[in-house]
Amino acid sequence: MESIPKDTKYNVKTVVALAAIVATVCLFCVVLRLKLDSLLYNNISGQVAQRAFVLAQSVNARINVQLDALSSIAHLAENDTTRMCDILSAANFDEGQVNYGIVSLDGTLVCGDSSVSVKPNEFSGIVQSFRGKHIASYNSERGILLSVPIYRNGKVRNVLYKLYDNIHARNYFDAGCMEDDCYSSIRDQDGNTIVGFDSPIDLSLVENDLKKQMELYSSSAYRKRINGSVYYFFMADLQLPGLSLVGMIPELSLNHGVNQVASLVLGGVGALALLLFAGFGVMFFVDRRHRDKRHRRNLLNSPEEIGHIKSVVLESVGHEILSPIGEILGMDTIIIKESKDPFLKEYAQNIQSAGQSLLSLANSIMDLSKMEVGNMELYPVEYNLFNILCDCYKMAVIRINEKALHFEIEVDQTIPSDLLGDEVRIRQIINNLLQNAIKYTTNGSIAFKIGYERQEKAHSDNLDTIMLTISVQDTGIGIRDEEMSKLFMAFRRIENRSEQEAEGTGLGLTLVKRLVDLMNGSIVVDSEYGKGSNFKVVIPQKVIKNEVIGDFNKRYREYVTASEIPRSHFRAQNASILAVDDVPMNLRVMTGLLKETAVQVDIAGNGMEAIEKIKRKHYDIIFIDQVMPIMDGIETRSIIKSLADHPNKETPIILLSINTMSEAREACQKANFTDFLTKPLREENLFAILLQYLPAELISYDEPEKSEIDQNLDESYYTQSHMGVPLVADKNEPSQQNDGLESYQKIKEIERLLPEDLENLAASGFVDVKLGINCAEKDENQYRKNLQDYSSSNMDALLEKSLKEEDFERYRLQVRTLKKRSLEIGGIDIASLAKSVEYACNTGNYDFVRMHHSELIREYRNFIKVLKELI
């Protein structure tokens, strides 16, 4: 949480939103509380008003009871008007506190206490009763008066009344209260208490509010806080005009859990709100953590970091790829060696070349990755510059021969040849520069120049330093100025270059640039678009010996001549070697490669097995794979070394490593191996090791078994250009390809010895009989047989079928077979036609194929027809 992201914009927004929500919820709670309160208060007020109404009714009921009682007295008086006053005084006697009286229409008192007599103008009830009403009326000074009419013949003669003075009225009409602590009274319109004690609280404070409500309702209640306590005041109409029942009741005594409703509801809402807040809080923190995480991930995904990861991934991927590529290439080499089918062989060679590309790509990737990660280190060794130049030149020559390019090498003769530096990397630089030049140059020339400048002596050691200058100039397509900057970027090929048929990912130059930088050198590119480029690399190197390199071209020729010998086939039937590898495929590759040398190969699947074998038997060479489960190569080696007594004390032990050469060399030196070989195994390297370490007496440069090679001859006749290196024929075997004079003589001989039928055939000029016989190993009968076979073939039908099905791959193979077989019998014309069609197939120019198919078929049929006639 410490790393609060700088861009807190979102954060602020969230906080504001949350605050708004919290505020709203609080507001909502307050509103709810107010609303609930007012609802509850209204409800309670309603109840209080109801109660007031009931109280008022009870007062009314009392009045009515009294009125009824009064009526019955009035009734008695009607029946016996003479005893009216007696009846009255009897009633009066019973209740001493009130005054009965009978009044006549003119207002004179007929009976009753004259001191408290009432007048009609004092009480409206009197006149009402004279109209026949039983009624209660009130006078603020006199009190409450109940009056009833006394009839005679349907007319009201007198009015009987009962007067309660204000003091005594309480005894009869005080409604009292249902609760102990409530108060009620009967009051007049001016707020004077008529019936009831004085209020503990000044009711006049609320009287106006109550009255306002009384205009609307027959009973009302009003809630008010007075002196810190809450009271409900109530008022209700009475039957008595001008009087009302007024009272109050403390809220506490009404609190039958009703007030808890508000608390309960609010508590519930509060709990929900808390839950909501908690939810928001959780959301907030989850969101924040999420953002932190994302932020951290963003940090992680900084360009450098990504680059690092990319490099690590690429390196490990490269490593993983190397092993299967090795197996593929190894097995493929064996296929090439052992296959008798020319087609198969060609496919295998395609695989080989593609595999090699893949291998070099993987290596480049690994190297680049290492550099990016920073694992790339230089391993300076003493090396011979001539050897490097020689190897690189040789490789370049092979590739250049595929194109019609002029290649010249110019080496300063005074360069010291024994230098100190990373040999492997220098090879890589030179190879990549040359490869790049060859790749982008279609015609013209490539000039490869090596020079140097002498530097001041380095301060610490006594070695001279020279600036080795390697320059490669081509007449290729060149580089546009604007693309110059992209030149050394990995995985980027200059765009218009990719329009050409260039292959590769453009890693080469990148690698070169990095390597040169690593060596504290510099690279300068000088290019003109469309005309060519010049790459010039300057690398500081230390000089071991000031022995000059001399004339390179001369030495090269000598070298080539010298190296031809070991490249030839050798046999070592009596030699015995042990190969240790956990991957059976690798062992099979090795066995396959060594098959022709007839070396006895013993294999072991792991270190322990190998040690057991080493203990028991003597081997001339032991190959041990570096990476093996349980016990790796290094460990095995040290165990072997520690073995007390075994027959292989002197046996050279070769490390097989999947690593790059420098690494392999390092491992080799550390673990005290005799030498090392890098995987994938290459035939020539393997053989070189064999030749180097096998005792010379075991090697014999005998003629290899001819049968195999002979069978390959017809193929090599066509495909020599594909093979790269021209086969160097055994001296004992006169070659029809290379030894021009001998072949010529043989052809002449054939010409001379042509039988008559073939002579006719030759004379027709329809087929090249000489070529045909040559292809039939100078066997005329074989040639005749070939001719017969050819004339009975039905390639046309097959071709037609393939074309119809649009299966151009099959068509290509068929037309290729046609080409080959035609050429075998000397049908050059049809062969060339077939070849053009085949080429179109190869390049995917199927329109051409369709166009020339009928011509081919026509020619073919025609050819067969003629051939049949001639034979």
Place this chain on the structure above:
Amino acid sequence: MKWCFFALGMILLVAAIITFCTHKDERDSFGKRMHIAMVMTGARDDHSWNESHYKAMKKVAHKLNLEVEYYDNVPNDSTAENVMELAISHGAQVIIATSFDFGDKILKIATRHPNIKFLHATGIRTAPNLSTFFGRIYQMRYLSGIVAGLMTKNNRIGFLAGLNISEVNRNINAFALGVQKVNPEAKVYVSWSGSWIDELMADDAASYLIDTVGVDLLTVHVDALAPYEIAEKKNVWIIGYNNDNSKLYPKRFLTAPIWRWEKFYETKIQEIIHHKFISRDYWLGVESGAIDLAPLSKHVDDSIRVLVEQERKRIEQGIFDVFFGPIIDNHGMVRIESGESMTDAEMINHFDWYVKGVIDGIDSQGY
């Protein structure tokens, strides 16, 4: 973030719903204007009974912000029923009918629409949603009778009565008692027109009293205006009824018992608005303010004024009412003995006799 605002909106919505829902029941009674229909037999501007109701209602409607539909000249047949139904269909919550004649129709409609409140002037039958109301106009008749008794020169006073019912008899008697009180020699000649509003019949009846009987003062208990004109024309004093028409007939107009219905309507309609309606039969006395005597015109002497005020006070104080004994009828029989009072029930239902000094003219009903 969006759902935060959504939650906010929801909370506000709930708050709004709570606030509105709980206010709803209060809005019903206060938010809407009370809709009232007034159904009258005559024209609303008849300068008489109907106008007294119409004008009062106008005042109250303005004061209480009521919506009132007035239906006047409604014949007393099925039309009245239809008009009331129409008013209810228009949303009337209270129907005020001003004529005694609508009695049976209004009862029928009231039973049919128990939620509608009915106020029936001069009616005698109530229902749970139907109140009747009238005033003790006889008290004002008595006072106007005093005026008449003192103003007459030939002691012949004409009383133009509409229909022979208790109400009219009560007023004739009250008037006659007033006359008798100040001028025992004077006689009150009654002529029956047979209609409240028919001008022609009123004309005939008035002409009969003036031309044939030779009265020098006429009072009316009809809504028609013809008698005023005849009185004006023939120089006969006139005491009106229902409405103060002193400005219309300034020459001969003395006074009139009049109505101040606004006093009644205001309180009763408020009661209805506040659901305090109680079915009653209101008979409003002078103390209610709903009845009054039109100011005595310039033709009346101040001494008369004093006397009238005096009597009025007595009535207001409750120490006197018109039908206090002794009362002798026009056949010399003591109807109410001295010291006796007539009950309301009798006054309303059993006035089929006339006090001394009334020439009832029942025989002249043939006109």
